[in-house]
Amino acid sequence: MQPTDIKNPEYFHRVVDCQWACPSHTPVPEYIRLIAQGRYTDAYMVNWDSNVFPGILGRTCDRPCEPACRRGRVEEEPVAICRLKRVAADNKDEVISRMPQGPFPPNGKKIALIGAGPAALTVARDLAPLGYEIDLYDEQHSGGGFMRSQIPSFRLPAEVLEEEVGYILRLGISTHFNQYVSSLKGLLEKGYDALFVGSGAPKGRDLKLPGREEAAANIHIGINWLANVAFEHTHKIGKRVIVLGGGNTAMDCCRTARRLGGEEVRVIVRSPYAEMKASPWEKEDAQHEDIPIIDNHVPKSFVVENGKLAGMYFEKVQAEYDANGKRSLIPTGEPEVFYPADDVLVAVGQENAFPWIERELGIDFDKWNMPVVDALTFASTHPKVFFGGDAAFGPKNVITAVAHGHQAAISIHLACEGLNLLKDRPAADTNLHAQKMGIHEWSYDSYVVNDERYIVPQAAKSLTLHNRKQEVELGFDEATAFREAQRCLNCDVQTVFTMDKCIECDACMDVCPTSCISFIPDGPEEDLRQRTKVPAENTDQPLYVSGILKTGRIMVKDEDVCLHCGLCAERCPTAAWDMMQYWYNVTKAHQMELPMIA
Numbered sequence: 193m194q195p196t197d198i199k200n201p202e203y204f205h206r207v208v209d210c211q212w213a214c215p216s217h218t219p220v221p222e223y224i225r226l227i228a229q230g231r232y233t234d235a236y237m238v239n240w241d242s243n244v245f246p247g248i249l250g251r252t253c254d255r256p257c258e259p260a261c262r263r264g265r266v267e268e269e270p271v272a273i274c275r276l277k278r279v280a281a282d283n284k285d286e287v288i289s290r291m292p293q294g295p296f297p298p299n300g301k302k303i304a305l306i307g308a309g310p311a312a313l314t315v316a317r318d319l320a321p322l323g324y325e326i327d328l329y330d331e332q333h334s335g336g337g338f339m340r341s342q343i344p345s346f347r348l349p350a351e352v353l354e355e356e357v358g359y360i361l362r363l364g365i366s367t368h369f370n371q372y373v374s375s376l377k378g379l380l381e382k383g384y385d386a387l388f389v390g391s392g393a394p395k396g397r398d399l400k401l402p403g404r405e406e407a408a409a410n411i412h413i414g415i416n417w418l419a420n421v422a423f424e425h426t427h428k429i430g431k432r433v434i435v436l437g438g439g440n441t442a443m444d445c446c447r448t449a450r451r452l453g454g455e456e457v458r459v460i461v462r463s464p465y466a467e468m469k470a471s472p473w474e475k476e477d478a479q480h481e482d483i484p485i486i487d488n489h490v491p492k493s494f495v496v497e498n499g500k501l502a503g504m505y506f507e508k509v510q511a512e513y514d515a516n517g518k519r520s521l522i523p524t525g526e527p528e529v530f531y532p533a534d535d536v537l538v539a540v541g542q543e544n545a546f547p548w549i550e551r552e553l554g555i556d557f558d559k560w561n562m563p564v565v566d567a568l569t570f571a572s573t574h575p576k577v578f579f580g581g582d583a584a585f586g587p588k589n590v591i592t593a594v595a596h597g598h599q600a601a602i603s604i605h606l607a608c609e610g611l612n613l614l615k616d617r618p619a620a621d622t623n624l625h626a627q628k629m630g631i632h633e634w635s636y637d638s639y640v641v642n643d644e645r646y647i648v649p650q651a652a653k654s655l656t657l658h659n660r661k662q663e664v665e666l667g668f669d670e671a672t673a674f675r676e677a678q679r680c681l682n683c684d685v686q687t688v689f690t691m692d693k694c695i696e697c698d699a700c701m702d703v704c705p706t707s708c709i710s711f712i713p714d715g716p717e718e719d720l721r722q723r724t725k726v727p728a729e730n731t732d733q734p735l736y737v738s739g740i741l742k743t744g745r746i747m748v749k750d751e752d753v754c755l756h757c758g759l760c761a762e763r764c765p766t767a768a769w770d771m772m773q774y775w776y777n778v779t780k781a782h783q784m785e786l787p788m789i790a
Contacts, residue, residue: 193717193746195739198688201622204774206734207751208684210273213260215595217620217778218242220257220273221684225636227276228677230670235280237290242778243277244314244360244594245339247352250278251665252343254440254471254589262681265730266706266753269645271679272668279673281352287359292321292782294364299323301385301608306373309337310590311581312390313360314597315604318781320363322605327384328365331372333423335361338392338582339590341419342441344448345661376549376577386576386604389563390597393582395545399436399538403494407501407536411494414445414539421448421660430534433457434504436491437539438468443475445537446483451660458531459485460504462521464511477664480650481657490521492528494536503532542587553577562586569613570600578604601781609786618784623775627685634771636682638758640705646676682756686774689747691738693768696745700760700769701725708750709760714740724748 197203206212210220219238226235239246253274261270301324305312308330316326334340335357339348361367373379379387396413404411414437420426433454435446438461449457459478461468465487468475475485489506496502505528509521544562549555556564556573563572565579572579580596582588603613627635649666656662668676701709710724720735721728728735728750738747761769
């Protein structure tokens with residue numbers, strides 16, 4: 193097997209599993225160490241550089257980092273990465289002085305952003321310091337997009353949203369709120385150098401079932417209903433409520449319904465409970481609020497009595513899977529089940545709607561009526577138009593929208609400078625530096641604690657279910673945050689092997705607590721994985737392989753289960769092993785050094 197090229201910046205990036213899994217590639221272990229040191233403002237700024245909305249995401253993120261967390265693979269539950277992010281936001285000092293300070297010298301270029309959600313706000317934050325004149329359009333009265341209209345206040349308090357949106361708008365963004373863009377052609381004719389479409393996926397899917405039209409007054413599209421609640425157009429709902437759907441929007445709908453008068457609220461979903469799209473913690477929070485989730489029930493009809501909705505009929509199904517794992521929902525043959533309801537909230541998915549984009553502008557759309565967008569540059573087939581967030585590839589989440597915004601901002605800047613969107617794209621900022629302070633001392637806390645994941649406290653249901661603006665989660669206090677931060681294994685501190693120093697004493701292999709180091713004869717990767725001290729069966733994680741040593745063997749380390757504890761480096765008599773912190777941070781548009789145009 194070829195020796196590992198550790199000079200490739202993506203190699204160690206992939207080993208920092210949480211950061212690799214984060215769409216915005218936030219340097220997670222770095223900010224967790226800062227939290228453990230009580231340096232909350234520094235931790236906040238590390239986050240703000242990458243994910244832009246630390247306080248918002250610390251409450252609402254879908255947490256793709258946590259299933260990837262090494263702690264969850266080798267011991268207990270993953271580190272509470274998301275909730276530690278909130279700790280930094282809740283305990284920070286003044287931060288505006290550490291952010292870009294306008295007014296910025298104008299560069300003569302003008303950009304339009306359509307939609308004031310997380311993707312467009314990220315573009316604004318990255319481009320404003322470069323001197324772009326930025327016009328931000330949104331039909332809502334304030335910035336935030338779906339973070340404002342679809343995430344309930346009991347999960348995301350308005351003051352947190354206002355604060356972090358405000359950090360961006362203060363950079364000199366020209367806002368055009370309460371203004372629906374009805375024509376992209378009209379905007380293009382205003383002479384903008386580039387346009388970014390971050391309008392989200394604003395259309396909720398409906399269910400065309402028998403009785404739908406007759407019961408229309410009491411059947412509500414979930415995202416529209418949540419927006420009406422957020423903007424205080426809707427204040428109540430019937431006592432008996434059915435929520436259709438199994439995603440996070442359905443969880444927000446059912447929990448909001450409980451707060452607006454729903455006494456008997458049920459979530460009814462087609463799929464098995466384990467396969468619902470909602471995050472596990474969202475399902476748990478709903479059930480904690482006494483909301484049953486009834487799975488394997490397919491809606492068949494709305495029942496209308498005396499001209500008013502009375503309930504719904506459902507067909508019971510069971511999931512069956514073919515040889516390829518494809519699921520089919522097969523009727524059980526039992527009689528249809530009736531559930532009474534005064535109101536039904538339909539949260540069965542969202543889709544994009546672009547009636548305001550004229551089709552003769554040179555923007556190609558696919559068979560699903562989605563714009564054709566490059567997955568790296570976020571460019572459309574029109575040289576001036578870029579897409580991001582849910583508008584680009586369909587409904588995702590806040591952190592994905594932020595990642596799109598960073599990359600789109602780079603593309604817009606390159607395009608406005610007449611540069612190539614691919615060839616001139618900046619590499620990430622990377623570094624690798626030793627952590628040694630003494631013979632057996634490291635500049636980071638390398639001790640591996642065995643604590644179980646700490647539970648985030650919640651406010652009492654007697655308060656939260658009677659006030660939709662009462663935040664449910666209270667967040668970690670500082671002492672608990674320290675203990676949770678100590679559970680982090682510091683995966684960005686890498687074990688770096690120098691083969692010329694190795695005397696093949698096998699001391700590192702003997703001391704390793706997870707037996708992840710092996711000295712064995714070379715061979716193909718599939719063969720090596722079976723001959724390591726413990727079989728290295730997770731092929732998603734690379735092997736760290738040395739060249740041929742003096743005895744003819746090679747060093748093979750299974751990165752999947754390494755604890756980054758440093759015992760190999762402490763034990764090695766020749767310093768063939770060293771602990772080196774790997775820094776990886778995605779370069780943003782305002783940090784770019786542009787190449788000279790020939």
